[in-house]
Structures are given as structure tokens and as C-alpha cells.
Amino acid sequence: PLFAPLYEQFSTLPKIIDYLKSIFADMVTHVERIVNGDDEEFVTAVLATIPSRYAVNVIVSHSPNSGVPVIFEDMPTHLNLLGHVEQITQLGTVTTDVSMIRAGALHRANGGYLLLEASHLLEHPYAWQGLKRALQSRKIKLSSLEQMITLTGSLSLAPAPIDLDVKVILLGEADLYYELLELEPEFDAVFKVRADFHDDVVRTKEHELALVAKMADIIDYAKLYPFDNSAQATLLEHLSLQAEDQNRLSLHSDLLIKLLHESNRHAHLNEKDIVDAHDVIQAIDDMEERSGYLRDLYWDEIKSGQQLIQTKGYAVGQVNALTVVSYADSEFGLPARLTAVIQPNIGNGEVLDIERDVDLGGSLHAKGMLIMTSYLRSLFSQHHNLNFSASLAFEQSYAHIDGDSATLSEACALLSALADVPINQSFSITGSMNQLGEVQAVGGINAKIAGFFDACREQNLTGQQGVVIPMANVKHLMLRDDIIAAVKADTFHIYGVQTLSEALTLMTGLPIDTVNKKGRYRKNTxxxxxxxxxxxxxxxxxxxxxxxxxxxxxxxxxxxxxxxxxxxxxxxxxxxxxxxxxxxxxxxxxxxxxxxxxxxxxxxxxxxxx
Missing domain, CATH: 1.10.287 (Helix Hairpins)
Known part of the structure; x- marks a missing residue:
């Protein structure tokens, strides 16, 4: 009678019915030994419910109608991937049986998908070799890692290999992918499909709705307060700021999760049952304040006059360049004084880059300097010998500088010094430049503008101050509300330029390169x-x-x-x-x-x- 319900339950599985009938026959044959318990095989072991002779070890079980398995293994060791046989020690004797066979991630993902962090996989000995062997042979074969390491022939269980049908997905950085391609000849044969993930997406209505749905999933999972439409709009604006583009949205989930949790906290502190835009803005301000220690040190030096910044008046060979200081997971913008000095009748147009000569300038910064020098030679060498030498330096800069975003400001400072024409210090400038004098886009544009705006506000806004940026960066503007208000009130200005001549016209108030009939530059330029x-x-x-x-x-x-x-x-x-x-x-x-x-x-x- 005990077997009748089992026969009925597994009536559609003939292999299980045959197995149950074999157990029934074996029990009838050995009924006396079961009753008397005169053999360990027929005695229920410690922590077991049935005698070991009839024990069944189901190593993998999937819920009905749950679809194919999708497994993520966060610790892909050799044992966790391929499974292993456990052992126990009793009175100095090591024993094992079929009940101690443990499944690996490949067993659990068989018939579905297995996701692994590539860097974690390579950290563990023999894990990559075991995974590669299983994928190539399409079988899961349990093996003792101790035997592989010690090369001993200790007696253990040897379960039969299991057929493998799984899709393995490795997640990792692009650099690691290229290293594996170079150092592992069989990598490309085992993992045939490559997919690159973008950091951001185009800002469309469909993508905005998808991100709002993502927020709803996070809110539901973490049991947070609901977010109203103003809070969602503020979050989307901040994601565009993180992407540094008005028309794109950042896809970094970690940042979004942090903002949702902190916004929920502010709503709770304010005794509200729904999160609005004010709570999100407060959360963003708090996150910036916590990571702003280094920024505060810089601004204290500017406020106390230790850092010399001039936001009004005129000066020859001196400009306010815009820089970005990046550290950890945050960045902020600051103005920096850039000066040029000319030595007449010495040299043949050489420009000394002081930052590069003292190893404070990177290769990209050096490239920008060389491009600017080449453009300078092309302007004047056809008209007259370049009978001078010059030097350029970022004043009060004691850290490493890299990038070509200072090329435009360096060209303005140098040409101002050569012409002995003053530059309006109410302006700051940033931008890359090519050998044709065209201005190119740069990164960190919003942080740079905010840095100069704060410096001008610290020294009082005159209504004349502003920044000169590449026209290509205009679509990247995602400015703070106070900066937008100042621009609307005409107390701060943002100018987009496409060429060096346009930038110089703004900063000097002179025509730059008009020529006469003979092709010579006019004297008033x-x-x-x-x-x-x-x-x-x-x-x-x-x-x-x-x-x-x-x-x-x-x-x-x-x-x-x-x-x-x-x-x-x-x-x-x-x-x-x-x-x-x-x-x-x-x-x-x-x-x-x-x-x-x-x-x-x-x-x-x-x-x-x-």
C-alpha cells in the first residue's frame, strides 16, 4: 500500500516506475535484514531518514512551469562549477556514499543559462580549465580537486558523466576580453558571441518609460515609498547629467539605486508618504556634499586669495582656463590661471611647455601643445621669420595635467602675448583645437562651467562674465538651476565658438585675421x-x-x-x-x-x- 500512491504520482515516467518496482522487490527479498538491522547498509544512518541502501540523492530540482534555469554563480570555484563528492570522518575513517554527491553550477544551469564574472572565474585555480573542458566535451564529469593537485589515487565515488547543454555568459571589462583572446588560444572557439554594453542610451520617450519602469521595479523590490512624476522627472534629468548629454540617459543602476534609497529616506524624515522632486534634489545635494572634501579645500584657497583668479579687468598673455579635478567617483570644475611669456629675438618660434618639461603634463596634453605650435607656425612663418621663443604654464598647479582641452586657451594666451593685446579676464575658456584652427568638443563641460560661475559669484557677478566653450558641447549642457537663472537674468553668459578666431574676437574685441588685397593681415587686426x-x-x-x-x-x-x-x-x-x-x-x-x-x-x- 505504501507504493501505490508513488506508482500513481509517477505513472507518466516509466523509468521511475521501474526503479520503484526494483526497490519493492529488493525490500521483499531482504525484509528480515531490514527488520533485524544486522547490516549497516540496512540501518538508517545518522541525520538520515531511510537506510543508505535505498537513499536517493536528487542533486538538482526545478519548479514545474518555471522555464529554463538562469543561474548566476558569484563564487565560480572548480568545485562550485563542476560539483563534488563530500566525505565524512568517523573514528579516523573517511567514508562517503551516493548521498554526499553535491551539484555544481553547471548541473543547476543545465538546459538553461549560466552567468559568471570573468575576473572571478580566473581568480580560482583550475576553474577555467574545468569549465572549458566541460563545454568542449559537452559533459559534466565530477573529479576530485585533491586528486588533481596531489596526483594521488585515493578511492572515491566516480559518478557517471552527465550530458551538458548550457549557454555560459561571461561578464567583464573589454580589456580582459582582449587579454583572453591573446593569451588563451581556445577562448574564441568556446565563446563565439561577443556583445558590448553601452553606458547610456538615446533619450527618447520609450527609453524614459523603460527607465521609469526600472525605477518602479527597484521601488517595489526594496519596499520604498512611491515616487511622484516630479521626482521621476528629476531623476531622469540627473541621469542625463551623468551621461553629460541632453539627449542621452545614463544606465548605471548603482547610482539610480542609491538615489532612490536616499530620496526615500528624506521623504521619511519629512513625514511624507510619497517622494517628490524636493526629496530627490536634497538626496543629490547630500551625495555631492559627502564627496566634496577635496573641492572644499580648493575653494577655501580661492576664497582666501591663495589661489589667484581674476574675473574682471584685462591682462596680456593671461587667460582663465577651465579644468576638471576627478577623483574616486566624483569630479568638480575649477578655473586655473594660464600665462604665456615671450622672449623676443631668441629662438625660432619654440614654445616651452613647462608642465611637460617637469613631468606634470601627460601625453595628450603634450599632443595639444604640439598641434597648437604647428598651427602658429602655419599662420606667420610664411610672412616673417619667427624670431622669438615662448613659455606656457598653469600657475599654482602642482598636480598632473592631461588632456587636450587646454589647447584653445593656450593658443589665446600665446597670441595675446605675441600681439601685446590684453584679454578680457571676465571670460574663461575651454576647448580642444586641431591644426586647422577648428575648435573641438571636450569632456566635463558642465563641471567646468559651474566652477567658473562659482568663482565669479564669489568675487561678485558683474554681468560681463561668461565662458567660451566649443559649439559642439552646447548639446551637452545640463547646468544647475542657479546657473540657468543667471543666464536668463543676463548676469552670466555662455558663448559657443567653432574656430580660434571667433574665440579671440570675443576675448580681445579685435578683428583677428582679415587681409588686404595682397593677402597680408591688416594692421588693426x-x-x-x-x-x-x-x-x-x-x-x-x-x-x-x-x-x-x-x-x-x-x-x-x-x-x-x-x-x-x-x-x-x-x-x-x-x-x-x-x-x-x-x-x-x-x-x-x-x-x-x-x-x-x-x-x-x-x-x-x-x-x-x-
């Missing part, structure tokens, strides 16, 4: 002033040469031999010819300048007549 100074330095140098030659002739001794006299006569003739040639060259340049000036006057007169 910034580039024309630079060419005028290059010529002036050359003339001054020639004048010094003449003076030096005169002084040297005065110092010649009065007593000379006949051969010395002949040599002196030749030297005098050569010096005289050289002076005459320089005099003719100066007169020629003077005539050309007068002619160009007359042409300009004639053109202006024609315009007036028109």
Missing part, C-alpha cells in the same frame, strides 16, 4: 599686430648689431702690423657693405609699408565716397 611686432624685433636686433660693430671698431688697437692692417681694411669693407645692405632692406620695407598704408587709405576713401 590681431594677427597684423603680431607681424608688426615680429618686424619690429628684427629691426631692433639689426640696430643692436650696428651698435655692437661700432663699439668693436672703437676698441681696435692703434698699433698693427702690415698684415693686420690689410685684414682690418677687408673687415671694414665687409662691415660697410653689410651696413649698406641692411640700410637698403630697411628702406625697402619702409616703402612697402608706406605703399600698403596708402592703399588702405585709398580703399577707405573709396568706401566713404560710396
Amino acid at each position: 590681431l594677427f597684423g599686430k603680431i607681424l608688426g611686432r615680429l618686424m619690429l624685433w628684427d629691426e631692433n636686433q639689426n640696430g643692436h648689431d650696428d651698435l655692437d660693430e661700432k663699439d668693436q671698431s672703437d676698441k681696435e688697437p692703434s698699433q698693427k702690423t702690415s698684415s693686420d692692417k690689410v685684414t682690418t681694411q677687408k673687415d671694414k669693407k665687409r662691415r660697410k657693405a653689410k651696413r649698406q645692405k641692411k640700410k637698403k632692406d630697411r628702406e625697402k620695407r619702409k616703402r612697402e609699408q608706406e605703399k600698403e598704408s596708402n592703399n588702405n587709405v585709398a580703399i577707405e576713401n573709396e568706401k566713404n565716397v560710396d
Whole structure:
């Protein structure tokens, strides 16, 4: 009678019916030994419910109608992946039986999917080799890790191999994937499909609704208060800020979970039963405040005057560059003074990058400097020799600097110093630049703008201050509410530029590179002033040469031999010819300048007549 319900329960599984009939027959045959208990095989073991002879070890069980298994193994050791046979020690004797066979992750995921962290898998000895062997042979074979390590032949159970049909998904960084491709020849044969995950998505209505649904799942799972539409909108705006793009949304779940929990906490403290935008904003402010220790140190130095920042007035060869300080999982923007100094008649247009020479500048920063120097040479070397050298430095900077976002500000400072034209210190500037003078997008634009705005507010807003950014970065703006309010009130400004000339026009108030009919820069332009100074330095140098030659002739001794006299006569003739040639060259340049000036006057007169 005890077997009747079992036969009925498993009537559709003939293998189990055959197994039950075999047990029934064995029990009838050995009924006396079962009753008397004269054999350990027929005695119920400690912590067991039935004799070991009839024990059944179901190592894997799936709920009916639950679909294929999806298993994530967070500790993928060799034993946890492939399973193992446990052993017990009784009176110094190690024993085991079929009831001590333990399933591995491959057993539990068989017929479905197994997810593993690639870095965790590679941390454990023999785990990768065991997984690879199982996937290649399509069978799960239990093996003793102790036997593999010690190479001993200890007696143990050897369960029959089990057929394997599983999809294994490895999760990891791209760098680890490339290393595995290079160092593991069979990796690409075992894992044939590669999928890259994006950090963000395009901001569309469908994706916004999907993220709101994700929030609802997190809220339901964590049993948080409900979030109203204003709170959800604020969260979406913050995700766009994290993506640094108005038209994209960040997909980092960790940040979203933190914000949901902290917003829920503020609603609880305020004795509300629903979370609104105010709670979310407070949570964001609290997170920024907790990670703002380093930022506060910088701002204390600016407020106390230790960091020299000028947000009004004019200065030659000096600009307010915009920088971003990144550390841990946070970043903030700060203005930094960038200066350029010119040494006339020394060198051939070399630009000394002080940051690079003292190993405080990275390779990308050095690349930006070289691009800017090449562009400078292309502007003026065709008109005049570059008879100067220059140096550029970030003042009061004692940390490593990298990136090419300072290229535009460096070019503005250097050209201002060459032309001796002051730059409006009410502006700050950031942007990369190519060899054609075109301005390119940079990262961290919102933090940079916020940094200069805070500096201007600390030194009082005049209504003239603003930032100059690449036009390509305009779509990335996700600014704070107070900055947006200041821009609307016309007390702070944001300018987008596409070329170096546009940036210089804003910062100097001069035309930059207009030319006359002969293709020369006009005198009233910034580039024309630079060419005028290059010529002036050359003339001054020639004048010094003449003076030096005169002084040297005065110092010649009065007593000379006949051969010395002949040599002196030749030297005098050569010096005289050289002076005459320089005099003719100066007169020629003077005539050309007068002619160009007359042409300009004639053109202006024609315009007036028109």
C-alpha cells in the first residue's frame, strides 16, 4: 500500500516506475535484514531518514512551469562549477556514499543559462580549465580537486558523466576580453558571441518609460515609498547629467539605486508618504556634499586669495582656463590661471611647455601643445621669420595635467602675448583645437562651467562674465538651476565658438585675421599686430648689431702690423657693405609699408565716397 500512491504520482515516467518496482522487490527479498538491522547498509544512518541502501540523492530540482534555469554563480570555484563528492570522518575513517554527491553550477544551469564574472572565474585555480573542458566535451564529469593537485589515487565515488547543454555568459571589462583572446588560444572557439554594453542610451520617450519602469521595479523590490512624476522627472534629468548629454540617459543602476534609497529616506524624515522632486534634489545635494572634501579645500584657497583668479579687468598673455579635478567617483570644475611669456629675438618660434618639461603634463596634453605650435607656425612663418621663443604654464598647479582641452586657451594666451593685446579676464575658456584652427568638443563641460560661475559669484557677478566653450558641447549642457537663472537674468553668459578666431574676437574685441588685397593681415587686426611686432624685433636686433660693430671698431688697437692692417681694411669693407645692405632692406620695407598704408587709405576713401 505504501507504493501505490508513488506508482500513481509517477505513472507518466516509466523509468521511475521501474526503479520503484526494483526497490519493492529488493525490500521483499531482504525484509528480515531490514527488520533485524544486522547490516549497516540496512540501518538508517545518522541525520538520515531511510537506510543508505535505498537513499536517493536528487542533486538538482526545478519548479514545474518555471522555464529554463538562469543561474548566476558569484563564487565560480572548480568545485562550485563542476560539483563534488563530500566525505565524512568517523573514528579516523573517511567514508562517503551516493548521498554526499553535491551539484555544481553547471548541473543547476543545465538546459538553461549560466552567468559568471570573468575576473572571478580566473581568480580560482583550475576553474577555467574545468569549465572549458566541460563545454568542449559537452559533459559534466565530477573529479576530485585533491586528486588533481596531489596526483594521488585515493578511492572515491566516480559518478557517471552527465550530458551538458548550457549557454555560459561571461561578464567583464573589454580589456580582459582582449587579454583572453591573446593569451588563451581556445577562448574564441568556446565563446563565439561577443556583445558590448553601452553606458547610456538615446533619450527618447520609450527609453524614459523603460527607465521609469526600472525605477518602479527597484521601488517595489526594496519596499520604498512611491515616487511622484516630479521626482521621476528629476531623476531622469540627473541621469542625463551623468551621461553629460541632453539627449542621452545614463544606465548605471548603482547610482539610480542609491538615489532612490536616499530620496526615500528624506521623504521619511519629512513625514511624507510619497517622494517628490524636493526629496530627490536634497538626496543629490547630500551625495555631492559627502564627496566634496577635496573641492572644499580648493575653494577655501580661492576664497582666501591663495589661489589667484581674476574675473574682471584685462591682462596680456593671461587667460582663465577651465579644468576638471576627478577623483574616486566624483569630479568638480575649477578655473586655473594660464600665462604665456615671450622672449623676443631668441629662438625660432619654440614654445616651452613647462608642465611637460617637469613631468606634470601627460601625453595628450603634450599632443595639444604640439598641434597648437604647428598651427602658429602655419599662420606667420610664411610672412616673417619667427624670431622669438615662448613659455606656457598653469600657475599654482602642482598636480598632473592631461588632456587636450587646454589647447584653445593656450593658443589665446600665446597670441595675446605675441600681439601685446590684453584679454578680457571676465571670460574663461575651454576647448580642444586641431591644426586647422577648428575648435573641438571636450569632456566635463558642465563641471567646468559651474566652477567658473562659482568663482565669479564669489568675487561678485558683474554681468560681463561668461565662458567660451566649443559649439559642439552646447548639446551637452545640463547646468544647475542657479546657473540657468543667471543666464536668463543676463548676469552670466555662455558663448559657443567653432574656430580660434571667433574665440579671440570675443576675448580681445579685435578683428583677428582679415587681409588686404595682397593677402597680408591688416594692421588693426590681431594677427597684423603680431607681424608688426615680429618686424619690429628684427629691426631692433639689426640696430643692436650696428651698435655692437661700432663699439668693436672703437676698441681696435692703434698699433698693427702690415698684415693686420690689410685684414682690418677687408673687415671694414665687409662691415660697410653689410651696413649698406641692411640700410637698403630697411628702406625697402619702409616703402612697402608706406605703399600698403596708402592703399588702405585709398580703399577707405573709396568706401566713404560710396
